[in-house]
Amino acid sequence: MSLTIYGEQLNSRLLIGTALYPSPDIMKQAILASGSQVVTLSLKRQNPQEQSGQQIWQYIQDIVKQTNGFILPNTAGCKTAKEVYTLAQMSRELFQTSWLKLEVIGDDYNLQPDPFELLKATDMLIKAGFNVLPYCTDDLVLCQRLYDLGCKVIMPWASPIGTGKGLMNPYNLETIRTRLPNATLILDAGIGKPSDACLAMEMGYDGILLNSAVALADDPVLMARAFANSLNSGEQAYRAGIMQPRQTAHPSTPTLDTPFWHQS
Amino acid sequence: MKIHINGEPLNLQQTNNKDLAPNITDALRQYLSPKQQEMSFALALNSDFVNKSQYASTRLNDGDSIDVLFPIHGG
Numbered sequence: 001m002s003l004t005i006y007g008e009q010l011n012s013r014l015l016i017g018t019a020l021y022p023s024p025d026i027m028k029q030a031i032l033a034s035g036s037q038v039v040t041l042s043l044k045r046q047n048p049q050e051q052s053g054q055q056i057w058q059y060i061q062d063i064v065k066q067t068n069g070f071i072l073p074n075t076a077g078c079k080t081a082k083e084v085y086t087l088a089q090m091s092r093e094l095f096q097t098s099w100l101k102l103e104v105i106g107d108d109y110n111l112q113p114d115p116f117e118l119l120k121a122t123d124m125l126i127k128a129g130f131n132v133l134p135y136c137t138d139d140l141v142l143c144q145r146l147y148d149l150g151c152k153v154i155m156p157w158a159s160p161i162g163t164g165k166g167l168m169n170p171y172n173l174e175t176i177r178t179r180l181p182n183a184t185l186i187l188d189a190g191i192g193k194p195s196d197a198c199l200a201m202e203m204g205y206d207g208i209l210l211n212s213a214v215a216l217a218d219d220p221v222l223m224a225r226a227f228a229n230s231l232n233s234g235e236q237a238y239r240a241g242i243m244q245p246r247q248t249a250h251p252s253t254p255t256l257d258t259p260f261w262h263q264s
Numbered sequence: 265m266k267i268h269i270n271g272e273p274l275n276l277q278q279t280n281n282k283d284l285a286p287n288i289t290d291a292l293r294q295y296l297s298p299k300q301q302e303m304s305f306a307l308a309l310n311s312d313f314v315n316k317s318q319y320a321s322t323r324l325n326d327g328d329s330i331d332v333l334f335p336i337h338g339g
Contacts, residue, residue, distance in 0.1 A: 017339030027337070042338025043306065045270040045331060054303055057335035074338050082311070089313035090306035090333055161339070211339035 001235065003207050005153055005184065006099065006131040008070060010037045013201070013231050015072065015186065016224075017211025024059045026220055034214065034224035037069035040101055042076050043090055072133065074101040079114070081121035088125055100125060101155070101188075101209075102134040110160040115142045119149065126150045135188050138172040140179055147183050154183050155209060158200065159190030162212045166196035170203070177204045194223075194230030201234025202242060268329045269295050276324065288319040291330060305334050 003013045015038040021027035031039060041060055046053045064071055073091035078084045081104065088100050104121055106114025113136050125132050126149060134146050138156040146154050156176055159165035167173060168190065177185060187200040188209040197208045208231060217223035265276040265286060274295060276286045288309065292301055307314050308331040314322055 018337040019339045020337075040338050042336050043333040044336045046334040046336065047270075053334045053336045056337045057304060060335070060337075076338055086308050086311055086313050087333075090308060093313075093315065094304055094306040094333075094335065 001239070003184070005038070005070075005133070010070075012036050012038075012228070013207040013235060014197075014227060015040065015188075015207060015209040016214065017209070018056065018060055019211055020215035021220060022215075024056055027056075027215070028059050028063055030214055030220040030224040031063050032066065033221045033228070035228045037067045038072050039063060039069065040072045040074050040209070040211070041095075042074050043087060043094065044077075070099065071095050071097055072099050072101050073097065074135075075103045076105075078104055078121075079106070079117070080104070081117050081124055084117075084121040085124050085128070088128075088130055092130070098129060098131045100130050100132055102132050111162075112160065113137055113157075115139065118142070119145055122146055122149050122151060133186070138169050138176065140172065140176050143176050143180060143183070147180055152184055153186060154180070155186045155188035157189040158187050158196060161189045163190050164192030164213060164216075165190050166192050167199055170199070173200065173205070174203050194226045197227055198230040198234035198237075201231055202237050204238050207231075265324065265326045267291060267324055267327065270330070270332055285323040285325065287324060288314060288322045288330070291324060292319070292332070295332070303334065305332050307332050 003010045012035040014034050014036040016031055016034050016036040017040045018027055039060055073095050075084045075087050078087055084104055092098060102121060104114045104117040105111050118134055118136060122132050122134055132151050133153045133155055134151055135155045136142050136146060143154050143156060159168040184206045186207040186209050187205050191197055191208060191210040191213050200208060214220050214223045214227060267274050267276055276291055277294060279286050279290055310329055
């Protein structure tokens with residue numbers, strides 16, 4: 001089953017970052033192995049003598065071409081709606097896309113999004129014609145407000161960026177899924193292992209955005225494949241309908257005609 | 265005229281026409297090599313986005329601050 005983001009149909013439910021890989025070649029191999037058609041990237045100041053940024057940009061363009069995919073620029077490092085607004089306009093001009101992974105950081109220690117600036121920025125960006133994919137905490141009311149502002153895609157965190165701690169609060173995430181049945185929900189940040197991604201997909205999440213879990217693996221290419229498989233498993237399980245847990249044991253083998261059984 | 269580009273001070277040379285202040289294109293010519301000027305980048309002046317089509321018509325003032333941003337990997 002495909003994922004639709006702002007009208008674009010995608011074959012993969014995995015969105016993947018381009019940072020922290022051992023080399024650009026491994027990055028490219030891993031992203032191709034993941035099957036993802038959406039890659040994130042950023043804009044930063046750079047010494048004009050430094051060529052690595054242009055090299056990465058070339059690699060990313062190659063990946064997008066090969067996968068028939070899409071670029072998702074982020075606003076990493078921004079702390080206010082004003083900063084976001086300027087960076088978003090720069091991204092739109094350079095990358096020729098209205099998609100934006102909106103990040104507004106409110107705390108440097110755990111990189112927690114600032115919910116107040118996030119809502120302000122979302123409002124400004126949507127009015128300016130952006131298709132916003134906000135990275136937010138797993139707060140139901142915040143997600144509801146983002147949806148009400150017009151975000152078709154909402155991206156609550158699993159846990160803080162780069163921690164690999166997995167789903168810190170499954171109850172909150174399940175509640176968001178239940179209460180926002182029509183929103184496209186993508187779990188973003190904190191995913192550590194494929195089972196984390198699978199769990200979110202089993203909850204009915206529409207997709208996963210990750211970076212560190214693949215890039216920091218001993219074998220990023222193999223880990224990318226593992227994540228692709230885990231997303232498929234979780235998504236299929238959700239559609240198949242997972243059984244309800246039961247309090248007591250129930251024999252799965254029929255008890256009728258059990259051998260060696262004697263009524264006492 | 266003294267401005268800042270990406271946080272670094274830059275003494276902007278006067279243009280041929282002394283009645284006109286240097287524009288963004290002049291600043292980029294001085295800051296970037298011809299090859300670097302052809303790279304992909306976007307620009308903000310005093311924290312406000314400036315469209316590429318406006319570089320030549322945007323005159324600079326003493327103390328202005330320019331950010332020139334390039335694509336980079338990100339999560």
